[in-house]
Amino acid sequence: MMKKKLVFAIIGIFSISLLSAQEKAIMEINYETKMISDSLNRDKVNIFNTTLLFNNTHSIYCSKEAKAYYKGIPTQTITTSAGPIAKYPKTTESIYKNNEIITASLPVGKYAFTFEEPLLKWEILNETKEIKGYKCRLAKTITDTGQTFFAWFTSDISIPEGPFRFKGLSGVVLEVYNKNRTIEIYATDVKKSEDIIEPLKYYNEVKAKTKAQFLEARKNFQENPSMYNGNIKVVDANGNDRTKFMVDRIKSINTFLD
Numbered sequence: 001m002m003k004k005k006l007v008f009a010i011i012g013i014f015s016i017s018l019l020s021a022q023e024k025a026i027m028e029i030n031y032e033t034k035m036i037s038d039s040l041n042r043d044k045v046n047i048f049n050t051t052l053l054f055n056n057t058h059s060i061y062c063s064k065e066a067k068a069y070y071k072g073i074p075t076q077t078i079t080t081s082a083g084p085i086a087k088y089p090k091t092t093e094s095i096y097k098n099n100e101i102i103t104a105s106l107p108v109g110k111y112a113f114t115f116e117e118p119l120l121k122w123e124i125l126n127e128t129k130e131i132k133g134y135k136c137r138l139a140k141t142i143t144d145t146g147q148t149f150f151a152w153f154t155s156d157i158s159i160p161e162g163p164f165r166f167k168g169l170s171g172v173v174l175e176v177y178n179k180n181r182t183i184e185i186y187a188t189d190v191k192k193s194e195d196i197i198e199p200l201k202y203y204n205e206v207k208a209k210t211k212a213q214f215l216e217a218r219k220n221f222q223e224n225p226s227m228y229n230g231n232i233k234v235v236d237a238n239g240n241d242r243t244k245f246m247v248d249r250i251k252s253i254n255t256f257l258d
Contacts (some may be wrong), residue, residue, distance in 0.1 A: 025197050129152065225255040
């Protein structure tokens with residue numbers, strides 16, 4: 001009996017230590033992203049919502065739908081002949097930050113490539129404005145892939161956080177957009193939170209050794225979408241083959257957040 005009690009006690013202590021090791025957020029910011037995937041067709045705008053949970057050292061940025069989907073508790077289902085199945089999230093990418101290490105998980109076909117993002121270097125500009133009641137300043141960066149982005153950040157929340165990889169300023173980023181405005185991200189809600197900060201656990205994850213490996217995989221996927229999707233075949237609700245339409249749409253994408 002004493003042995004059993006000792007085992008239960010050890011399990012209890014282990015469970016408590018796991019809970020205490022989990023990172024809790026202190027704030028939550030919800031964002032709306034507007035993205036024109038094909039810069040030659042500016043009438044087609046994709047809109048999706050994401051959430052940033054963060055404290056002083058850790059953060060997770062993803063959509064709530066993706067978070068629920070990969071936890072096995074999807075927020076939406078679709079009806080099939082075999083019964084209801086989880087609806088695939090509109091956006092599946094995520095960014096997890098652990099101190100100075102920023103880990104991106106980005107889709108390539110049915111896979112999620114995970115790699116370390118290089119830190120951005122920022123130039124602070126003179127413009128100021130107010131966003132959601134916070135005084136903000138404008139900053140500019142040129143990413144490692146050669147894209148120019150502008151970010152409005154507030155030192156009123158003096159944590160170097162922001163959506164996606166746009167972090168490292170002396171405050172939280174509330175708006176960000178690229179030079180030709182094919183990507184725009186706006187904070188819609190800022191509030192306190194005590195949710196757990198943890199990375200998403202993807203079903204088909206590829207841990208890339210470098211970001212260059214991910215970029216090469218994405219380039220190959222665009223040239224040949226079946227490479228990371230198997231023998232891709234898409235049909236609409238009426239059973240019409242839409243595979244060529246989907247392949248052409250994948251090949252037309254020329255706007256990327258990285």
